């Protein structure tokens with residue numbers, strides 16, 4: 001309801017109606033229709049997709065802008081804060097499950113599908129299809145799919161750039177924690193510095209990953225089409241990279257808000273939400289580093 | 296407290312917006328609940344029309360109405376619309392309307408997100424339905440979208456996948472809202488174990504949704520990249536495996552069937568005590584049973600895959616785990632029955648549907664137990680027996696419970712009492728025809744008729760004709776329901792606040808219809 005007095009600690013704030021949900025859904029509709037048209041090779045596809053992207057960006061500006069204004073106006077009491085916190089935690093849980101699907105695919109193929117194709121165990125009947133195929137990991141399968149004519153490909157080594165990236169991301173987890181402590185103890189200068197460091201580390205991570213993708217694609221013969229190894233490699237690291245990008249953008253937004261003097265040592269849910277998200281991205285990377293690059 | 300809410304409305308604050316604007320922009324949980332329910336009803340009729348087309352084709356052997364390709368498309372879209380457009384949104388609509396009223400909250404915790412969930416679902420359904428009209432037609436691989444068959448779809452393929460992504464996002468947002476509302480918005484004194492069972496059922500359903508919708512999104516994303524980016528997830532030539540898809544899909548798919556039935560359990564657990572005029576038997580065990588069902592639903596998925604050639608150890612594990620679910624389910628059925636025992640029962644439409652649920656859902660659960668036995672499932676799998684099974688748990692199961700819920704709360708929503716006689720007519724026509732429609736499918740399946748085919752051998756003709764007759768009676772009987780709801784929304788005898796003399800709970804303390812805003816200050820628990 002709209003009667004909430006604007007003093008924190010009083011009634012729960014309920015918004016008046018809002019146009020944004022309808023607008024946002026329509027934008028996503030345009031975006032998805034555009035994406036589908038693009039994939040189908042329709043001429044206008046790219047334009048529709050771009051329009052959808054612009055509309056969606058508008059949604060984020062408008063929506064979060066409104067929430068920030070309401071927050072600055074002191075409309076949110078502790079109970080609202082708790083709703084936001086719970087909401088964010090459950091959202092991150094849903095993201096964990098999204099990655100679980102791809103990790104599950106990785107484990108299943110490594111543990112079952114590939115050995116069976118190699119003729120192992122009671123399910124080894126599948127091995128009759130390709131009697132010469134020797135199971136192993138990494139593999140691009142019995143038909144040796146991939147860009148090179150001889151079916152070969154090179155493996156992305158863990159202890160090169162990926163190890164550097166691990167260091168970058170782990171240190172960014174540290175810097176964001178330092179920033180959080182600075183915020184809670186009122187040291188604003190330190191907060192701004194370490195928050196900036198955090199997203200800079202994030203963007204460095206992304207730059208290295210872009211470089212690494214180029215290297216894999218053009219020099220290692222490692223593409224999405226390089227059998228199951230290329231499939232799991234690119235989907236897992238790709239979705240992770242996308243999340244790093246989102247997280248880094250959110251960090252920039254939070255940093256800008258810090259520059260404008262937002263957040264108090266007691267009330268700073270948005271900061272914490274982004275920090276949680278960043279730690280989540282960090283943990284997923286550790287899983288990737290161990291199971292995709294290293295083992 | 297009730298007076299306070301009314302008075303505020305009279306003061307003219309935040310009254311509903313007028314006309315279409317109201318439905319496009321209202322963040323009020325009652326409006327959004329209505330939107331969801333109306334949407335679900337429309338989808339139920341659209342999906343139902345497709346079902347009648349399917350049954351008409353199957354009325355006699357041979358091909359008469361549609362070509363086989365279109366048959367498969369309409370079968371696929373029927374299932375997806377019924378699951379994601381009708382049953383799930385209907386339960387979300389009930390959650391929106393009733394959870395805040397039952398726990399004494401002024402609204403859902405995140406109202407804007409709530410409206411976003413609805414409109415996203417709407418646009419996603421538009422995308423999904425549009426696939427029927429795209430070159431190459433809708434996906435025709437069944438609602439499970441198995442590769443490699445589904446990878447033969449035409450330009451509708453990415454549209455269907457993206458519509459599933461959007462529906463998933465909508466469900467996740469809706470589920471987050473329910474969890475946060477239940478955990479954070481209860482009126483003081485309402486501890487978790489004092490909460491109405493409908494709220495409990497939805498709390499756990501929401502947890503399931505958040506856990507498995509992302510997995511579904513992941514599985515269809517892999518389909519998409521296999522199609523467009525040359526990945527090999529489901530392609531053995533590149534080291535992948537089509538069976539992988541089935542594992543990931545059913546990791547979502549089995550919990551998904553509980554996502555449809557747990558809210559139904561919740562509704563029935565509200566109705567039976569009201570009309571038996573006794574408190575629910577074994578409240579705590581009901582809660583633990585729902586929780587155990589939810590937990591077990593994560594470790595039974597491969598009972599859908601007994602014929603794909605899993606290692607024996609896997610078959611045994613999934614067989615045992617599946618049969619374990621019968622224990623908590625049995626607890627629930629026992630408790631409902633014990634609630635009826637020595638109650639002073641009356642048979643208004645909500646109770647009639649709830650009682651039919653009790654018998655017919657249990658029947659579907661029993662055929663499920665039969666199929667859970669791996670060696671005999673080799674015979675049942677992909678036959679009409681399984682079609683009979685899941686329609687028993689979904690139609691006289693989930694759908695009956697939803698209809699029961701609507702009959703139960705409709706006077707509360709509209710402020711009008713409907714014609715009980717008409718409701719009873721609707722009930723008897725529906726309850727008889729649903730059995731005429733689905734019971735013979737058990738025989739067909741046991742005799743070997745495969746599912747997902749537009750034509751069949753002549754020995755199956757008789758029972759198919761019976762089933763089709765049942766389906767048309769069922770379909771047209773639902774128009775009675777639509778008419779009744781419409782009439783009740785327009786007018787009728789005024790309903791009291793309590794509506795049913797045996798009803799208890801906060802939702803029955805506010806007037807019927809409730810003012811636009813209820814529980815501005817948290818109510819006292821008596």
Ligand code: HEM
Nearest residue numbers: 552556598599660663664666667675676677681685688689
């Ligand atoms: C005691 C409880 C249950 C048991 C033991 C059970 C068991 C099974 C088994 C073993 C199958 C696979 C049959 C096959 O493919 O050969 C199956 C299919 C199915 N069940 Fe159940 N089930 C139960 C309850 C439910 C409920 C409550 C629902 C939904 C509300 C449901 C919906 C379905 C659906 C939709 C399918 C078919 C999926 C498909 O292949 O399209 N089941 N069930």
Ligand SMILES: [Cu+2]
Nearest residue numbers: 549596598599
């Ligand atoms: Cu199942």
